[in-house]
Amino acid sequence: MSEQTSPVVGRDLDAVLFDVGGVITIPDPVSLGAALAPLEATATLVDLVRAHYVGMRAHATSTLEGRGPWLDYIAAYLAEAGVPAERMDEAWRAFTRVFGHYCWRFPMVETVTAMERLGEAQVLLGVVSNAIGQVEGLIRNLGLCQVGPGGGVPVEVVVDSGVVGVEKPDPAVFAPALEVMAARGVDPARIGYVGDSLRYDVAGARAAGLVPLLLDPYDLYGGVDLGPGAHRIGSVHDLLPGPERPEADPAAQLEPEAD
Known part of the structure; x- marks a missing residue:
């Protein structure tokens, strides 16, 4: 472009x-990064900024209904954040404890x-x-x-x-x-x-x-x-x-x- x-x-x-x-603004990569770090996520702050847009790309092409595209968003975000496959379940729980309306505050x-x-x-x-x-x-x-x-x-x-x-x-x-x-x-x-x-x-x-x-x-x-x-x-x-x-x-x- x-x-x-x-x-x-x-x-x-x-x-x-x-x-x-x-x-x-985007979802706060500092707070989300802190939540994911104990789960061996490898992402830097720069990676986590990009992870939001990777997540939105997955959201855009999701075949799920209702709120389902947000599930694809989270899955893509966590993968981009470098969470190991064996720790994904834990990462979902940690992510969703932080991700919400008041998380969208990183300028x-x-x-x-x-x-x-x-x-x-x-x-x-x-x-x-x-x-x-x-x-x-x-x-x-x-x-x-x-x-x-x-x-x-x-x-x-x-x-x-x-x-x-x-x-x-x-x-x-x-x-x-x-x-x-x-x-x-x-x-x-x-x-x-x-x-x-x-x-x-x-x-x-x-x-x-x-x-x-x-x-x-x-x-x-x-x-x-x-x-x-x-x-x-x-x-x-x-x-x-x-x-x-x-x-x-x-x-x-x-x-x-x-x-």
Whole structure:
């Protein structure tokens, strides 16, 4: 995904909405790593970050019903974490003691940095996430993003499925965010939605008339049919026009706040 074939802001998009889990935060690899370490897991912190996306790839292609795809997610995560086969049963128990709604709190700083750059380019930003009512406080308290002034990137709207009572892939969960964007003159067809789930994010964004953007930082979805209108991106930075992307002129991006 080195060539810029994804939509870009200005030319194709006027606004970008973001999922939280898997995009702005991921399941905490520090806590999960500590739980798995006694079971001879060999993963480093870097490995465990990747393990989330390996798990989501298994979730996307699972043939199980209901909550079943999450079983495939856990199995793939544990395998990527290097848990020995003979200790898998113990690892499942240790993993599920930590894995839950409040585990999704490890910041993906690359995404937040890209959000900051999008905001500086006058791109309207927002958040739509499946959760249980904790998302707005979580991302504000972590200093990642918030509506209005604060320690993170300013966004126009934060929608939590636990608050509005409907969750992705139901397109109705996007309605509050789309109302805000419509008031600012943005058409849904020019709004990108960044997520890491084919089942929830890509399907929900497509149903809502948005541009689905699957975050695939490890290039795991090559050959997978994402469905009509969807795109893979390796980083949220891919949405910036080529000359404005940090790799175009790394020195120009260095603005240290202190020395």
